[in-house]
Amino acid sequence: MAKPQQQKSTQSKSNDSLKPQRTTKTKRKPGDSLVRPEKPISFQIEDDVPDFPRGGGSSLSRREEDEVRAEVDAEFEQEQLRLNRKSQNQKRKKSFYEEDDLGSLFGEGITGKLPKFVNKITLKNVSPGMKFLGVIAEVNEKDLVISLPGGLRGLVRASEASDLIAANEIKDSDHNFLSSIFLVGQLVSCIVVQVDDDNTDRKGKRKIWLSLCLELLNKSLTFDAVQEGMVLTAYVKSIEDHGYILHFGLPSFSGFLPRKSKDGFEMKVNAGQLLQGVVRSIDKARRVVHMSSDPDIVSKCVTKDIKGISIDLLVPGMMVNARIQSTLENGIMLSFLTYFTGTVDIFHLENMFPSATWKEEYNQHKKVIARILFVDPLTRAVGLTMNSHLVHNNAPPSHVKTGEIYDRSRVVRVDRGMGLLLEIPSTPVSTPAYVSIFDVSDEEIQKLEKKFKEGNHVRVRVLGFRHLEGLAMGVLKASAFEGSVFTHSDVKPGMVVKGKIISVESFGAIVQFFSGVKALCPLPHMSEFDIAKPRKKFKVGAELVFRVLGCKSKRITVTHKKTLLKSKLKILSSYTDATDGLVTHGWITKIEKHGCFVRFYNGVQGFAPRSELGLEPGVEPNSMYHAGQVVKCRVLSAAPATRRINLSFIISPTRGSAEDTIKLGVLVSGVVERVTPNAVIVHVEASGYVKGTVQTEHLADHQGQATSIKSILKPGYKFDQLLVLDFDGNNLVLSAKYSLINSAKELPADATQFDPNSVIHGYICNIIESGCFVRFLGRVTAFSPKHKAIDDQQADISKVFYIGQSVRGHVLNVDSEMDRITLSLKQSSCFSKDASFLEAIFSSGGEGHL
Known part of the structure; x- marks a missing residue:
């Protein structure tokens, strides 16, 4: 604190005597930027009353003077009565002014007697330009979390974490850069660049945005002010053979730090890393400051008295010799560096367990050592710390965990x-x-x-x-x-918890557990069915039961689906838990023609192929299931290394295994039961299988003939020979193609049955721009590249072939380990004496009337 302000005019002194002296300062708004507002211009208020005649004369009569005095006395009595009532109301509850002093900042604006409380940092009085000493609590990819005095937390964007990023010398897109130059528990000096307005984030606390850029912290530092023995913070701009080039955020001078110290210790640092060092010497000609970063020397270095030092040169972390000026209600006041005073909060005293008689340990004029904790250049308020760990330039250790x-x-x-x-x-x-x-x-x-x-x-x-x-x-x-959830670390996937609805949005409901931990119930998980108006289903303040879906990076998601809440089945929350035969509940996230994707707890996912959905022949998956539906499923197989799980919606299969009943590639007979738009459903005369499906393209080898046959098929028609291509749950996938039936014994069922240079029959199952996929029995598939499928490489391959087309292929290459088979579909390489395609035109697949 510097000189006190002058007392107010005598006219207002009587009223001011009833109020405690308060700091005169410029009011700051939370949303102000770092640009400092101009100091208020002082002005004098002139009285509006006319001048009284000098010499004691009066123009009023005796009677008029008595009336005026009586009127003044009546007004005084009314004002006194109002003040007495106000004083009584203040005695009933905590004094407004005490609260204001407790949470206010003061500097050289103190008038009259000493303040009652120390400078206290709160979210309300933090403003741009304030400098803090902080501890890095979290190092993330895009920001840092800094622990500030008073239990506050600040955020540092990647662009404000280093001068190198701010100068575009390093891109902030480098996700590993922050973790390479910062450590959790590291002490740093920072400056407030922005405080969010009250309306910026109505549902959360206002955020304090900080910067670690030395360009802002050392803005007032000049080369002439640097002296030997000073402790300065710099960042490593470049790494040279003999040492490190340091930068202080100012273009006027630079620094140098030897790679090896005098005792032979070699430092290893990264470009952009912040370092504290002691000034060993100054090369004024080259404007280079030579530094030493010995931690022991840095921690013991005390800032010397500098003539004419200003508050702008005070940097958090400076260690100073101080003298106790007085004890306050919740701390002490110190004087330091001749010109300044500051306060030490009771939680920053040397004794970390101060008892009720703590004041007896801090006598007036006692010499102490302290570090600057924060500086507010606008109010000239300074906070200091005598914490033994911080004085030794280390962050206090943490021996407890939240929730213990x-x-x-x-x-x-x-x-x-x-x-x-x-x-x-x-x-x-x-x-x-x-x-x-x-x-x-x-x-x-x-x-x-x-x-x-x-x-x-x-x-x-x-x-x-x-x-x-x-x-x-x-x-x-x-x-x-009470309760099982107190912190985020207590949350486990699958656990059932109680929570209160605190907000309902279009994307879901915000749930708060009793301990204060918050979670999100996504809109699809608010009910078993789709909700058009979630606010009608969930009322703010309602206490409901939820089940935890997952917890990632302190983001908890829960569900209110009744089936999941009441489920007694084992929770599947990791791929290693997916053992063969496990039956559990999940929910469908996506439906495709070939199957359904199912999600479980903690982000685990699996896939149920169409053949395991329990569908009737010809029924599409999206007609029986919908996204968000809870399903009971069985694990068929799992590969934790590749994060794959194969599922089945058929919990208890009614049929035996294929080996016990029927095998791929055998011929069966069937009677048409009904005709659907895309297939023919037949009743198969075989044990264990009651129905089979013949897709339209599998009624014949030729596309036109297959369409014609389907158009005249009627229930009751019997197919004498149908080839079993695949299994679809309890149903058979069949084919009436003459070429496949005629070569049934030669059709491969796995990659080991392919012979290089042989010619085999198959059918097109998929076409892409680069080639065709040819399928045989089951899911055995080969690939024919475009340059091996057609002669004209400019032609559109999708116009040459169609899905379901019967083809003959020449085996070029077989990789049994990778299950990769390469074919050629060119007529020149697929020459054969087989006349199946021609015979198919005149063949009859069954008996009855078409």
């Missing part, structure tokens, strides 16, 4: 109307914890000092941790020890 319960925690101090300071018996050393009065009991407590005494032992649960203070936040409420 400690039964015998000792009450160290009882703060009237505020809370309790506890000593948690953590290992290897005890941890201080603070419990707010709001977290002491489920019932309202008027006087803490009556229920809790110093030395008592209580049961506490860790609610959170302030990394910068090394202070745990605790809760004593009995309800906090």
Whole structure:
């Protein structure tokens, strides 16, 4: 603090005496940018009343003067009565001005007596331009999370994390860059660049956006101000043979750090990494500062008194010699560097367990060592810390985890109307914890000092941790020890939890568990069926039962589908849990012609082919199932390494195995039961199989003939010979193609049955731009590249062949290990004496009247 402001005019002094002295400062808006607003222009208010005659004369009569005095006395009595009532109301509850002082910042604007409380950082008084000492709590791909004083948290975008990114020397798209130059637990100096407005994020807390760029932090630093013995922060701009070129964010000078120290220790750092160092020497000619980064020397280096130093040169993390000026209600006031004063919060004292008599340890004029914690250039408010870990330039260790319960925690101090300071018996050393009065009991407590005494032992649960203070936040409420979910780490896929609806949006409902942990119930999981108006189904404030679907990166999703909630089947939450034969519940995410995709808990997915959907012949999957539907399915096989699971909706197969009843490639007979648009359904005369399907293109080898046959087919027509191509659940996939029936014994059922240079019959199952897929028995498929399928490479292959077409192929290559077979469909290479295609025109596949 510098010089106090002048007292107000005598005219307002009488009224001001009734109010505590407050800081005069420019009001800042949360959304202000880093550009500093101009200082307010002082001006003088002139009285609107006319000047009174000098010499004591008066133009009023005696009677008029008495009336004026009586009127003034009546107004004074009314004003006094109003002030007395106001004073009584303030005594009934906590003083408004005490609250304002408790959460205010002051600097050289203090007038009159000393303040009652220390400078307190809150979300309301944080503004752009403020500088903080912080601890890196999280290192993510696109941002950093910084723990700030007072339990606040700030975010650093990748573009604000390094001067190299800001100068476009390194792209912020490099996902590994931040993790290569920052570590969790690292102390950093940062500056506020933006604070979100209250209306920016109505459903969440306002965010504090920070920058670690030295261009902003060292904006007021000049080369002339640099002195030997100073501690400066720089980043590694480039790595040379003998050392590192350092940059301070300013173009006027640079720095150099030797690769090896005097004791032979060699440092290994990355480009862009922040370093703290002590100035060893200054080359004024080259404007180069030579640094030493010995951690022991840096941690013990104290900032010297510099003549004419300004508050803009104060950087968080500076260690200073200070003297205790006075003790306040919740901390102490220090004077340092001759010109400045600052305050130390009670949670930043040297003793991390200050008792009720803590003031006795801090006598006036006592010399102490402290580090600057934060600086507000606008109000000139300065906060300091005497925490032993921070003084030694290290972040306080964390020996507790959120959610842990400690039964015998000792009450160290009882703060009237505020809370309790506890000593948690953590290992290897005890941890201080603070419990707010709001977290002491489920019932309202008027006087803490009556229920809790110093030395008592209580049961506490860790609610959170302030990394910068090394202070745990605790809760004593009995309800906090109930329930299975207290933190995100307690959430397990498949667990059933209770939650309260706090918001309903178009994409789903926001659910809050009792402990405060939030989750999302997606719209498809709010009910078994589609919901057009979710707000009618879910009411805000309603308490419902949910089941956890998954938890990833603290993002929890839950379901309210009744089938999943009531399911007693085993939860499938990992690919390693998918054992053969496991029966469980899942929900369909996508339906295609060849099958259904099913999802389980924790993002596990599987696929059920069409043959395992339990469908009747000719029935499409989308006519029986819909996306979001909960299904009971059975695991056929699983490959955890490739994250693949094969499923079946047929829980108890009614038929035996193919070996016990019928095999691929055998011939059966069947009677037409009905004709559908795409296939003919037949009753198969074979044990274990009651129905079979003949697709339209499989009624004959020639497309036109197949269409003609289908047009005249009637129920009751009997096919004497049908080839079993594949199994579709309890049904058979059949073919009446003469070429396939005639060569049934030669058709391959697996890759080992192919002979190179042989010519075999098959049919086209798929066509792509680069070639054709030819299928045989079951799912055995070969590929014919375009240049091996047709002679004219300019032609459109889809116009040369069609799906279902009968073909003859020449086997070019067989890779049994990879199950890859290559064919040639060119007539020149598929020459054969076989006349199946010609004979098919005159053959008769069955008996009866067409």
